[in-house]
Amino acid sequence: MGPREDNRTTRGRKRSLPPSGVRTPMPDVHLEPHRHDIEQLRARLASSPDGLTDTEARVRLAHEGPNLLAEAPPPPLVLRFGRHLVQRFALLLWGGALLAMFGEHFSPGEGMALIAAALVTVVFFNAAFSFWQEMRVERAMAAFRGMLARRARVLRGGAEVEIDVADVVVGDVLVLREGDRVAADARLFEANALKVDNSPLTGESEPQLRMTRATTGARLDARNLVFSGTLVTTGTGAAYVYAIGNDTEIGRVAGVTRDTARVETPMRRELRHFISVISRIAVGLGALFFVTGWVIGNPFWTNLVFAVGIIVANVPEGLLPTVTLALAIAGRKMAARNALLKSLESAETLGSTTVICTDKTGTLTRNEMRVTDVLLGAEARPTSDDPAAAEQARLVMALCNNATLQGEGAAAVATGDPTETALLYHIEGRASGAVQDLRTAHRRVYERPFDSGTKEMATVHETPSGLVALLKGAPEVVVEQCTQMVDGEGAIAMGPEDAERFRQRSEEYARNGRRVLALACKSVGPDADLEEESTGGGYTLLGLVAMQDPPRAEVAVAVEQCRAAGIRVVVISGDHPLTVEAIARQVGIVRGEAATVYTGAEIQTWSKAALRHAVDAEEVLFARTSPLDKLRIVAALQERGHIVAVTGDGVNDAPALKRADVGVAMGKTGTEVAREAADMVLMDDNFATIVAAVEEGRVIFGNIRRFIGYVLTSNVPEILPYVAFVLLGIPLPLPVLLILAIDLGTDVAPAIGLATERAETDVMSQPPRPRSERLLSGKLLLSAYLLWGMFESAAGFAAYFWVLIRGGWVPGAELASSAPLYGQAIAAFFAAIVVCQVANILVWRTTRESVFKKGVLQNRTVVIGVAVELLLLVVIVATGIGHSIFGTVTPSLTAWLVPVPFALMMLIGAEIRKAIRRAAADAEAA
Numbered sequence: 001m002g003p004r005e006d007n008r009t010t011r012g013r014k015r016s017l018p019p020s021g022v023r024t025p026m027p028d029v030h031l032e033p034h035r036h037d038i039e040q041l042r043a044r045l046a047s048s049p050d051g052l053t054d055t056e057a058r059v060r061l062a063h064e065g066p067n068l069l070a071e072a073p074p075p076p077l078v079l080r081f082g083r084h085l086v087q088r089f090a091l092l093l094w095g096g097a098l099l100a101m102f103g104e105h106f107s108p109g110e111g112m113a114l115i116a117a118a119l120v121t122v123v124f125f126n127a128a129f130s131f132w133q134e135m136r137v138e139r140a141m142a143a144f145r146g147m148l149a150r151r152a153r154v155l156r157g158g159a160e161v162e163i164d165v166a167d168v169v170v171g172d173v174l175v176l177r178e179g180d181r182v183a184a185d186a187r188l189f190e191a192n193a194l195k196v197d198n199s200p201l202t203g204e205s206e207p208q209l210r211m212t213r214a215t216t217g218a219r220l221d222a223r224n225l226v227f228s229g230t231l232v233t234t235g236t237g238a239a240y241v242y243a244i245g246n247d248t249e250i251g252r253v254a255g256v257t258r259d260t261a262r263v264e265t266p267m268r269r270e271l272r273h274f275i276s277v278i279s280r281i282a283v284g285l286g287a288l289f290f291v292t293g294w295v296i297g298n299p300f301w302t303n304l305v306f307a308v309g310i311i312v313a314n315v316p317e318g319l320l321p322t323v324t325l326a327l328a329i330a331g332r333k334m335a336a337r338n339a340l341l342k343s344l345e346s347a348e349t350l351g352s353t354t355v356i357c358t359d360k361t362g363t364l365t366r367n368e369m370r371v372t373d374v375l376l377g378a379e380a381r382p383t384s385d386d387p388a389a390a391e392q393a394r395l396v397m398a399l400c401n402n403a404t405l406q407g408e409g410a411a412a413v414a415t416g417d418p419t420e421t422a423l424l425y426h427i428e429g430r431a432s433g434a435v436q437d438l439r440t441a442h443r444r445v446y447e448r449p450f451d452s453g454t455k456e457m458a459t460v461h462e463t464p465s466g467l468v469a470l471l472k473g474a475p476e477v478v479v480e481q482c483t484q485m486v487d488g489e490g491a492i493a494m495g496p497e498d499a500e501r502f503r504q505r506s507e508e509y510a511r512n513g514r515r516v517l518a519l520a521c522k523s524v525g526p527d528a529d530l531e532e533e534s535t536g537g538g539y540t541l542l543g544l545v546a547m548q549d550p551p552r553a554e555v556a557v558a559v560e561q562c563r564a565a566g567i568r569v570v571v572i573s574g575d576h577p578l579t580v581e582a583i584a585r586q587v588g589i590v591r592g593e594a595a596t597v598y599t600g601a602e603i604q605t606w607s608k609a610a611l612r613h614a615v616d617a618e619e620v621l622f623a624r625t626s627p628l629d630k631l632r633i634v635a636a637l638q639e640r641g642h643i644v645a646v647t648g649d650g651v652n653d654a655p656a657l658k659r660a661d662v663g664v665a666m667g668k669t670g671t672e673v674a675r676e677a678a679d680m681v682l683m684d685d686n687f688a689t690i691v692a693a694v695e696e697g698r699v700i701f702g703n704i705r706r707f708i709g710y711v712l713t714s715n716v717p718e719i720l721p722y723v724a725f726v727l728l729g730i731p732l733p734l735p736v737l738l739i740l741a742i743d744l745g746t747d748v749a750p751a752i753g754l755a756t757e758r759a760e761t762d763v764m765s766q767p768p769r770p771r772s773e774r775l776l777s778g779k780l781l782l783s784a785y786l787l788w789g790m791f792e793s794a795a796g797f798a799a800y801f802w803v804l805i806r807g808g809w810v811p812g813a814e815l816a817s818s819a820p821l822y823g824q825a826i827a828a829f830f831a832a833i834v835v836c837q838v839a840n841i842l843v844w845r846t847t848r849e850s851v852f853k854k855g856v857l858q859n860r861t862v863v864i865g866v867a868v869e870l871l872l873l874v875v876i877v878a879t880g881i882g883h884s885i886f887g888t889v890t891p892s893l894t895a896w897l898v899p900v901p902f903a904l905m906m907l908i909g910a911e912i913r914k915a916i917r918r919a920a921a922d923a924e925a926a
Contacts, residue, residue: 033187033242034215034222041187047171047240049189051155060169067168067184067244069254084127092279092315093119099308106304115312118740152183155238170244174226176237182226185248186239188212193449194235196226201249207233207417209449220249234402253627256655270775271323274708277776282314285719292726309736310722316711316743323704329755330700338667338683339693346662346679348704350645350690351697353567353662354768355637357630357646360573360583362666362685365549369418371426372514375505376543377487389486393542396519397423398438400459400470402449408432417450419515422547446530458534460524467524471539475506478518482541491540506544513582514546551587558688559588566767567694570620570637572630577623590619600625603632611636630656643768645690647682648674664690698766699759705775706844707754709784711747713840716789717796717833718742724797731815731822733800733829737886741876746834746869750841753862757845758854788843788906792836795902799828803895823889827877831891832899834873838866839903843910848917851910 033041042048052060084090100116152165153175160175165183168174174186176194188194188210195207202220211223219225226232226239228248245251286307293303327348331341341347361367376389403416405424409432414421427434442461450457456473471478479502485494506516520539524530562569569589573580577597584590596617601624603611614620615636622633630646634656637644646653646660654677657663665678666685675681682689721733807821815822841862842851857863876882878890 032219033185033240034217034219034225036187037214038187038189038212038240041242042189042240045171045240045242047173049155049173050158051173052169052171053157057156057167057169057172060171061167064169065245066166068166069246069251081127081131084131085123090123090127092275092282092311093123095283096308096311096315097123099304099311103305103308115308115736115740118744119312122744153177153180168241168244170241172241174239174241176226176232176239178232178234178236180232182228182230182232184228184241185243186226186241188224188226188237188239190236190238191224192236193447194237195233195449197231197233198227201227201230201253210235210237253654256631273774274776278315282311285314286310289722289726296726298726305736306722306726306732309739310719312736312739312743314715314719316708316715323707327700329752330696334680334693334696337692337696338686338689339696340667340681340683342675342679342681347693347697348700349643349662349697350680350694351699351701352643352768353645353694353697354642355568355570355644356562356690356694357570357572357634357637357644357656357660358687358690359647359649360571360575360580361549362649362668363647363682363687364555364571364583364587365551367418367549367685369422369515369547369549371422371545372548373509373546374426374543375546377485388490389542392486392521393519393545394427394434395438395442395461395468396470396472396521396542397545398427398435399442399444399461400457400472402447402457405435408436418549419517419547423545426545446534448531448534460530460534465523467526467528467530469522469524469530469534469539471520471522471534472517475516475518475544476503478520478539479503479541481537482520482539483537484539485541486543494541502541502544507578509544509546510576510578511582513579513586514548515579517545517547519543519545551583552686552688554686554688555587558691561691561764562694563588565694565764568618570615570622570633572622572625572633574625575623577621580621580623584619584621590621592619596620597623599623600629603629608632608636608639612639615640627653627655631659634659645694647687647690648678649685653677695759695764698763699757700755701769701775702759702763702847703755703757705780706757706847707751708776709780709788710751710754710837710840710844711743712781712784713788713792714742714747714833714837716785717793717829717836720793721796721829730811731804731817731825733796733826734833735826735887738826738830738876738888741830741872741886742833742837745876746872747837749865749868750837750862751865753859753865754841754844756861757859787909788840791902791906791909792833792840795832795836795899796829798902799832799891799895799898800825802898803828803891806892817887820889823883823887824891824895827888828891828895828898830888831873831877831896832902834869835896835899836903836906838869839906841866843906846914848914848921850914 036044085094097116097119100119101113104113104116150165151162152168153160153162154168155161155173155175168183172184174183176182182196189212191210191212194210196210197207198220209223210226213224215222215224220227226237227250228244229250243249243251246255289310290303290307293306294300298306330347334341334347358364374390374393376393401420401423403414403420403424405412405414405428407413409428412425412428412435414424414428424435427438442463444459444461445467446460448458450473454473455477456471458469458471460467460469471481479499482494482499484491485498486492502518506518509516519542521542522533522539524533559569571580571584571589577599581590581595581597584595596614596619598614598620600622603614603622603625606614611632615633622629625633630648630653634644634646638659638661643661645662645664646656647664647666648654648657649666653665653674657665657674657677657679660679662680663678664680664682665674667675667681667683668685680693718734718739724730725732803825804815804821807824809815809821809825842856845851845859845862846854876886877888882888883890
């Protein structure tokens with residue numbers, strides 16, 4: 001859309017009116033540059049074939065702003081970081097730290113200052129991680145800007161000059177040459193064999209021929225336009241700029257991507273729910289015990305200290321750091337399997353995926369087009385009795401072809417359009433050096449380049465017997481221009497029934513996933529008009545060439561794994577419906593007799609409700625789709641309650657990648673914009689890698705849930721000492737500093753070990769977890785609090801009272817916090833929790849499988865974690881440093897043995913529960 005002469009705000013600044021005497025574009029909010037006659041468009045843009053003058057360009061630059069993708073300035077970094085310091089979990093910890101500081105001020109020497117410092121450290125650590133995650137949004141916009149050319153050639157006053165791309169304005173004349181990155185959207189008025197690679201916008205890998213005449217239809221399909229960010233592959237041209245910056249096609253895609261809401265990940269949602277539940281429990285119990293202490297007559301500051309203790313005991317301070325580490329470990333494991341995670345939380349989201357929306361080329365297939373069949377003769381059979389026809393077919397494949405070949409034989413490397421490179425590989429594979437020999441002996445004198453509109457390409461060459469025109473293209477197009485066909489003894493007339501036979505053979509191959517070309521040739525007189533002859537019909541049909549981009553060998557196995565895991569695979573492709581269905585059948589995505597295949601043209605006419613109904617089909621495919629179609633399909637699946645992973649590689653895929661629960665970009669063939677918008681990048685562009693990542697994601701969810709169960713178990717023996725202190729009046733069995741020693745010390749290393757736990761054998765035979773399933777479920781809370789937590793509490797109190805009673809203490813007697821007996825008793829309680837947590841790590845390592853079958857020592861990280869846990873126990877309980885910081889005193893050997901029976905009972909009980917679960921699962925399967 002061109003500039004408008006008004007004072008409305010654009011890109012955050014007020015437009016200034018141009019000085020009198022300076023030409024400016026005519027206001028036209030409905031400008032359709034490809035439809036207008038070039039003279040009319042030039043008048044509307046107030047330009048000329050010599051371009052703008054320097055003065056006009058400067059005025060327009062000030063009037064419209066630079067040719068950049070603009071966005072609203074982000075808030076200052078300090079404010080953005082500060083937002084993460086006031087989230088719910090952070091506020092809970094801030095409240096605990098504030099209460100602790102009050103307690104230190106009014107009751108010094110109780111260790112409250114150290115507690116406050118520890119809580120504040122946790123808050124800042126969590127905020128730093130969240131802030132780092134947020135910064136990648138800016139990188140996405142930077143990638144869009146990076147696609148624009150840095151320099152551009154324009155005409156200014158008739159002279160060609162090179163300027164910064166930001167200085168290009170509406171009305172400028174762009175000068176285009178091979179290798180140029182187009183700087184703005186522009187309408188061509190000169191084009192000499194000009195081809196442009198529009199794949200960043202359209203996804204079409206084949207360079208498109210450009211022309212100058214006016215046309216109708218959609219802008220992206222217009223042959224007389226070039227678009228910002230695309231690449232000139234061959235030829236030259238000149239064009240009037242009609243849109244810059246955010247008004248370009250790539251600018252619109254950038255805007256859609258920016259405005260597309262990123263879906264909250266299931267992991268973030270579950271952590272938010274978990275924090276909410278734990279916060280309510282912590283604050284509620286803290287307030288309850290504060291009031292209870294006040295009612296029974298305890299001093300105010302004593303009640304405050306114990307309220308802080310209750311809050312600290314309930315809040316798993318190490319949760320977010322440990323979850324972050326768990327996700328980072330999973331990220332490294334996925335990277336080893338060629339899946340690079342950009343968002344750590346997306347690792348778990350993959351495990352929740354119920355639908356994978358995948359494209360075809362390069363993901364399901366190898367992206368290596370190869371000739372599979374050459375069908376010659378009147379019967380279109382794989383063999384021909386006419387060597388001359390075979391030689392003529394080789395000429396068409398080698399000469400009517402713009403791909404290039406470096407090297408010979410098996411070492412040859414072809415570059416260019418995949419279809420044309422497949423033809424060269426076929427010829428060179430049969431005779432080393434054949435392609436170059438044929439091209440040297442048959443000089444090209446004319447070319448009518450391939451056009452996706454006409455679906456054909458023609459060339460004229462000099463041969464010893466005179467000029468010959470060669471034609472290749474879509475069978476339905478080429479056959480219409482043929483009046484003869486070859487047979488075993490030469491050329492014979494071709495009738496309607498012959499043409500129909502060739503068309504049927506072509507469709508048969510298309511249904512089997514092949515791309516089919518027809519080959520034809522004819523002699524040309526020495527004085528003939530070559531352009532007219534190339535399009536004038538009268539060709540002799542040589543036969544058909546069938547090619548295929550074969551499926552990756554590992555994809556079929558991966559699709560079967562998805563099916564067993566309850567994950568649907570939906571193909572969304574820009575290819576022909578028959579080709580999409582054929583490949584889907586070959587890899588096992590479609591098994592039924594009649595697949596459901598919809599085209600982009602169909603779904604564009606549907607309502608949201610109709611599309612939601614369509615995506616419910618069990619085996620559904622989408623062909624000939626646009627980027628907007630892909631975005632709508634993803635949204636429809638999400639509205640049906642699915643967690644959707646989407647693959648993509650182009651700029652046009654960016655909105656869908658961002659909208660998806662997990663966006664998966666191609667690492668080899670993907671654009672930088674797609675990679676920045678995605679959550680994960682496939683380094684090998686392989687569908688099987690997605691399935692491997694899904695398996696890792698499922699393991700992550702299970703491991704984080706096990707970690708939560710593990711740390712919540714120790715909450716119970718941390719809370720009950722305060723209950724006993726308030727209600728029974730006994731000396732406090734576990735001071736706050738020892739609670740922090742558990743939450744931020746002894747529990748952390750084994751919990752990290754749980755993050756590295758391997759998958760149980762049936763992880764990919766289970767259906768995806770329901771979206772409604774909580775990370776913190778009622779069953780998990782009951783297991784942690786009312787089962788294993790009670791075992792640990794019993795062990796702690798048993799060890800505590802064992803030490804006190806053997807030391808001569810009697811109920812109701814006073815016991816100073818500095819007394820050696822008290823130090824031994826709290827050390828015994830602390831040691832009992834740690835000993836039981838060693839057993840507890842084995843309890844939570846598996847859900848159904850016996851931990852002894854899996855291997856007690858198999859997870860070396862858990863073994864190391866337990867070793868670190870026990871080492872910290874010794875430091876805190878049996879060294880001078882631990883005694884001075886935590887107030888502990890080394891207990892007797894018998895006190896260490898008290899919790900052992902409780903730990904053994906936990907292991908035995910867990911194994912019985914798992915055996916019951918396995919038996920129930922086997923009975924259900926039977």
